[in-house]
Amino acid sequence: MSTDADQQSTKGAYVTGGQGFERDTAYIETRITTDGADGYPVEPGRYRLVAARACPWAHRSIIVRRLLGLEGVISQGITGPTHDRRSWTFDLDPGGVDPVLGYERLQQAYLARFPDYPKGITVPALVEVSSGQVVTNDFPQMTLDLSTQWREHHRAGAPDLWPEALREEMEPVMRRIYTEVNNGVYRCGFAGSQEAYEAAYDRLFTALDWLEERLADRRFLMGDAITEADVRLYTTLVRFDAVYHGHFKCNRTKLTEMPVLWAYARDLFQTPGFGDTTDFAHIKAHYYVVHEDINPTGIVPKGPDLSGWLTPHGREALGGSPFGDGTPPGPVAAGEEVDPAHTPLG
Structure with missing residues (x-):
C-alpha cells in the first residue's frame, strides 16, 4: 500500500x-x-x-x-x-x-x-x-x-496572453476550466468509489458541453485571438482521446465526437507553439506506465490514429487570428524539436 x-x-x-x-x-x-x-x-x-x-x-x-x-x-x-x-x-x-x-x-x-x-x-x-x-x-x-x-x-510580435482588459472575464473562465476540466479528468481517473467517479464524470461533461456552446460562435475562448485560457484548455483536450477517454474512464464521448471542441483543438494544434510542442508518445507512456494502480500491466495502447489532427478545421470562418495583430513564432529552437515519430506533424 x-x-x-x-x-x-x-x-x-x-x-x-x-x-x-x-x-x-x-x-x-x-x-x-x-x-x-x-x-x-x-x-x-x-x-x-x-x-x-x-x-x-x-x-x-x-x-x-x-x-x-x-x-x-x-x-x-x-x-x-x-x-x-x-x-x-x-x-x-x-x-x-x-x-x-x-x-x-x-x-x-x-x-x-x-x-x-x-x-x-x-x-x-x-x-x-x-x-x-x-x-x-x-x-x-x-x-x-x-x-x-x-x-x-518577449519576441517582436509576441501575443498578449494575459491582456489586462480581459482579465476580469478570463479569471472565472480559467477557474472553471481548471476545476471542472483540467482537474476534472483526474477526479474521474483517481476516484476511489463509484459514487465519486460518477459525480466527477457528470461535472466534467457538463463543463465540456458549456465549452462546446461557448466556442460555437467565437474562435477562441476570449474572442478573436489566443490567450492564456486557450493554452490551459488545450493541454487537456490534446490528451483527451489518447489518455483520458479510456485510461481515466472519461468515456461519454471522445473529443473527436464533440464537433466544436474537436475543430477548436485542431485549430490550436495547427498553430505554431501548440502542435509542435505536443509529444503523443511521451503522453501515453507517462499515464499508462506510471499509473500502475490504474493500469497494472503497463501496456501502452497503439492508438488512437493521430492523422485527424491535421485535417481542416474550418474555424477561420469565425474570424480572428491566433496571434491577433502579432505574428507566429519562428521554427522550433534547435534541439527542442519533438521527435517526428511522436507527432503527426513529423
Missing part, C-alpha cells in the same frame, strides 16, 4: 478517505519578477525551465515560453516521460544527466534549496542555474509571470 508521499510523487495529489480526488495545490510560491521582490529578479540566462512533455501542467509552460519567444532567455530541460516515486529524471539526456544543471533527478534541485522537502517533486519547475536550486513550481502563476514580468524580453 502506498503512502501519502508515494501518492504525491506519482499523482501530485492525494486520494482522501472520502474516496474523492483532491489535488495538493500547496506549491513553492516564490516568484521571479522584474523588481526581484522575492530575491529572484528577471535576468536572461539565470533560470532553467525543467518540464516534461508528458505532463499537462508542464506543457503549459513549454507552450507559453515558445509563443513569447523566450527560448534564448530561459533555457529548457526536458525530463523523460516516466518517473519513479522519488522524482522526474533526465533520462533523455546523454548519461542521464541534465547538461546545464548536472543533475540526474529534478529532486536534486528541490533538495538543494529545501533539504527536508516533504512533498512530491513536480514539473514544471524553474531552477536557478548558478545555485542549482528550485525557485518555483507554482505552474499557474509561472505562465502568467512569463507573460507579465518577462515582457521586456
Whole structure:
C-alpha cells in the first residue's frame, strides 16, 4: 500500500478517505519578477525551465515560453516521460544527466534549496542555474509571470496572453476550466468509489458541453485571438482521446465526437507553439506506465490514429487570428524539436 508521499510523487495529489480526488495545490510560491521582490529578479540566462512533455501542467509552460519567444532567455530541460516515486529524471539526456544543471533527478534541485522537502517533486519547475536550486513550481502563476514580468524580453510580435482588459472575464473562465476540466479528468481517473467517479464524470461533461456552446460562435475562448485560457484548455483536450477517454474512464464521448471542441483543438494544434510542442508518445507512456494502480500491466495502447489532427478545421470562418495583430513564432529552437515519430506533424 502506498503512502501519502508515494501518492504525491506519482499523482501530485492525494486520494482522501472520502474516496474523492483532491489535488495538493500547496506549491513553492516564490516568484521571479522584474523588481526581484522575492530575491529572484528577471535576468536572461539565470533560470532553467525543467518540464516534461508528458505532463499537462508542464506543457503549459513549454507552450507559453515558445509563443513569447523566450527560448534564448530561459533555457529548457526536458525530463523523460516516466518517473519513479522519488522524482522526474533526465533520462533523455546523454548519461542521464541534465547538461546545464548536472543533475540526474529534478529532486536534486528541490533538495538543494529545501533539504527536508516533504512533498512530491513536480514539473514544471524553474531552477536557478548558478545555485542549482528550485525557485518555483507554482505552474499557474509561472505562465502568467512569463507573460507579465518577462515582457521586456518577449519576441517582436509576441501575443498578449494575459491582456489586462480581459482579465476580469478570463479569471472565472480559467477557474472553471481548471476545476471542472483540467482537474476534472483526474477526479474521474483517481476516484476511489463509484459514487465519486460518477459525480466527477457528470461535472466534467457538463463543463465540456458549456465549452462546446461557448466556442460555437467565437474562435477562441476570449474572442478573436489566443490567450492564456486557450493554452490551459488545450493541454487537456490534446490528451483527451489518447489518455483520458479510456485510461481515466472519461468515456461519454471522445473529443473527436464533440464537433466544436474537436475543430477548436485542431485549430490550436495547427498553430505554431501548440502542435509542435505536443509529444503523443511521451503522453501515453507517462499515464499508462506510471499509473500502475490504474493500469497494472503497463501496456501502452497503439492508438488512437493521430492523422485527424491535421485535417481542416474550418474555424477561420469565425474570424480572428491566433496571434491577433502579432505574428507566429519562428521554427522550433534547435534541439527542442519533438521527435517526428511522436507527432503527426513529423
